Amino acid sequence: QAVERHRREPSQLLQILIETQDGIGHLPAASLTRIADLLELPRARVEGVAGFYSFLHTEPVGRYRVLFSDNIIDRMLGSRGLMESLCRRLEVAPGEVSAGGEASVDTTSCTGMGDQGPAILVNGLAVTRLDEARIERIASLVRAGTPVAEWPAEYFRIDDNIRRRGALLGEDFVPGAALQAAMARGRQGWLEEMRISGLRGRGGAGFTTAVKWMACRDAPGADKVVVCNADEGEPGTFKDRVLLASQAERIFEGMTLAAWATGARQGLLYLRGEYRYLLKHLRAVLALRRAAGLLGARILGEGGFDFDIDIHLGAGAYVCGEETALLESLEGKRGTPRIRPPFPVTHGYLGRPTVVNNVETLAKTTLIALQGGAAFAATGTPQSTGTKLLSISGDCAYPGVYEYPFGVTIEHVLEDCGAHDPQVVQVGGASGVTIAGHEFHRRIAFEDVPTAGAFMVFDGRRDPFEMARNFVHFFAHESCGFCTPCRVGTALLKGYMDKLASGKGAKMDLADIEWLDRLLKNASHCGLGSSAPNPVIDTLIKFRPAYERRLVSLDFKPAFDLDAALETARRMTGRDDPAAHLDWREEV
Ligand code: SF4
Missing domain, CATH: 3.40.50.11540 (NADH-ubiquinone oxidoreductase 51kDa subunit)
Incomplete structure (x- = not known):
């Protein structure tokens, strides 16, 4: 039906897949084959599209698909704890489907509700202002099999917050x-x-x-x-x-x-x-x-x-x-x-x-x-005319949308949104600019601090390292995988940040991160790859102690246990002496 609705147009493939999934719940192999036949497209093309988009599923994901927004702001508002709570109540592990196949719980990238989070998507629809009471009620609704259309309308209320x-x-x-x-x-x-x-x-x-x-x-x-x-x-x-x-x-x-x-x-x-x-x-x-x-x-x-x-x-x-x-x-x-x-x-x-x-x-x-x-x-600055809309979220009393003439200072915006003790402002989102306290005099404008609109406030309780780590995870997840520097580079960057977070970092890792920054900037095919290291490099320059206090050694330190990793190989080769994994030259 979806194919006919879209007049068998191959350019409508994504819309056809979305509508087919809406009807069945997921995209079974037989449906992909049928769509490919009707559109006269190679099946690999149809499967390739179905596999690319994170909201499309070729396997069942349950009658209720719950996705927690994994933006750093949602995390600051307690999304992780709420997700654990929902998983416990539904007896399902994150990323998996419950035993009876009724529900699955997972994370997704920012859902665009930073002014009224924590937020989730339930079968594609946003539920905002989550708290423990709402999670408890959602778990009951899921267990009772109540259709999402019959859930309280208040759950789906989305305010403009202008x-x-x-x-x-x-x-x-x-x-x-x-x-x-x-x-x-x-x-x-x-x-x-x-x-x-x-x-x-x-x-x-x-x-x-x-x-x-x-x-x-x-x-x-x-x-x-x-x-x-x-x-x-x-x-x-x-x-x-x-x-x-x-x-x-x-x-x-x-x-x-x-x-x-x-x-x-x-x-x-x-x-x-x-x-x-x-x-x-x-x-x-x-x-x-x-x-x-x-x-x-x-x-x-x-x-x-x-x-x-x-x-x-x-x-x-x-x-x-x-x-x-x-x-x-x-x-x-x-x-x-x-x-x-x-x-x-x-x-x-x-x-x-x-x-x-x-x-x-x-x-x-x-x-x-x-x-x-x-x-x-006549409004704004000579190079940045007119006004700019900002999406303000994080540690402030009045998150929401603000319209300013270009040229407004960051400290002015912070005052308006009721930010107390701001330490860092991330302007322009994950790929944007990290602004430290001594830079709050800077202006929102293409010639100074450009932004598509995100303005995230972090106060003295927050750790700039964890902010950067969240963004790096985001880029590694969102890399489309087309070019190697980005596909591998973002994964490596994520690995380095996780290594530092686990307390196994060494000074050499910081040098490697800087090398990765150059590689991603120079060799990536699009802006995602080239801007992925921005938050790490910015925080490394402006908040270096947040990184250095995580270092255990000034020298190289592996992120894994080398002896344990080599144990099987040693057993097979009969080399069980403690120095078996060392460079042969050391033995000489
Ligand atoms: Fe894809 Fe762009 Fe990353 Fe290359 S740089 S893998 S094209 S997202």
């Missing part, structure tokens, strides 16, 4: 008004306003949006595409979640503004799997816009243009936030980043010229259409 409003969050928006204003200027006039605004991508890289749009407009090919990247997976980020929930009209209108500028007729919004609870709401907004003549054929009537938007769901792969991996995923493939050039603006979705913009970037374009580029550029 704490500070600026130009984007503070102003009412009339659907269609920005589009009318842009179309009145003509295509070239609208692009000129975008250029004057200086708007830079809010997804992290900071590329100038107008330049991207112009390159797509000028690329050969009539079938251009606008893609909204709603796959914010950076640990500690959740502001796009709030925009999708409260500003969907602006986001879709921003996509339509991009289509007007580039000549695109097709739009795709890629929604991260963790936010699938927003799917119904987003589809309802799309329907409203079609009914109002703001999407579809001849937008805004005679003389208008054709453009419509579909929503695609992700399935738990952080790397798909990278724009070329996201395009692969949209095409129904594994989310492996592409080699660039060519860039998406000339060869994007299905080889067509494609603009990929972040949720916040697209929402901001409505401000430019309504106010003009110069008014937009």
Whole structure:
């Protein structure tokens, strides 16, 4: 059925797999074979996609699949203890399925609920504000076999927690008004306003949006595409979640503004799997816009243009936030980043010229259409115009979403969010920048401290080493495995951090970590690998005592017991003397 619903389109493979799993609970081998036959794809391709995404399962995972968000902030809020408690109550080991096959409990990367954690996903739906009482009740519901749809609605309540409003969050928006204003200027006039605004991508890289749009407009090919990247997976980020929930009209209108500028007729919004609870709401907004003549054929009537938007769901792969991996995923493939050039603006979705913009970037374009580029550029700094949304979580009294003009200092933000005794701020998530106390005067801006939006606060009780170790585990888990430096390098980095944590570290390990940093930065295929060592190197420089107090020796110290490891080989060779494993030269 899922295959027919998607018109036997191979590019819909991921959506077909998600819907098939929704119906059966997992993806049995027979289903994969059937899907491959119907789509006329090699079975290996279908199995390869099913195996890539962490929310897809080829083996049964139980009627209830519970995934604890394993972000460092959730851990600080007690997620580990709560997970142990649920496992005990359900008599299941982490990562396994209970004896009766009814439930499984495991961890997943950040679920984007850092402002209201600890959080879990139950059969893909987020449950927030967990505590021991809620865990006890959830265990009872699972044991009683109560369908998730009948669980208390309060469990699934997700607040926006908007704490500070600026130009984007503070102003009412009339659907269609920005589009009318842009179309009145003509295509070239609208692009000129975008250029004057200086708007830079809010997804992290900071590329100038107008330049991207112009390159797509000028690329050969009539079938251009606008893609909204709603796959914010950076640990500690959740502001796009709030925009999708409260500003969907602006986001879709921003996509339509991009289509007007580039000549695109097709739009795709890629929604991260963790936010699938927003799917119904987003589809309802799309329907409203079609009914109002703001999407579809001849937008805004005679003389208008054709453009419509579909929503695609992700399935738990952080790397798909990278724009070329996201395009692969949209095409129904594994989310492996592409080699660039060519860039998406000339060869994007299905080889067509494609603009990929972040949720916040697209929402901001409505401000430019309504106010003009110069008014937009009057806020912020010369190189970072406009405002920036921050997702603030961790050790502060008021976690949530804050909108500031670019250029705001970190100490100002800390004061606003009620942070007491802040020691470290991790800006930009796991791949971002670790800011120590003496740097709190620094500013949030592309030219100083850039960020896609995460702002995690750690007070004096926290250990910067453990923060970095959590992030390294995250990268090792999320590496797509395509290139060896990242696949092996992130695993090695994780091994070194675990060795240090277990008290077996030596000074030589710190030197090896620095060597790994250079390797990952220089040889990784995409930003995930090259930024994976950032939190370790930053904390190693700024909080070195947190590492040095874990060292037991200044010399090399193996992470395992060499004698025990060689015992079998010794028995087989009859070498049981204590020096058997030493270098032969020492014996001479
Ligand atoms: Fe995949 Fe890592 Fe290589 Fe990026 S750097 S392509 S995530 S293995």
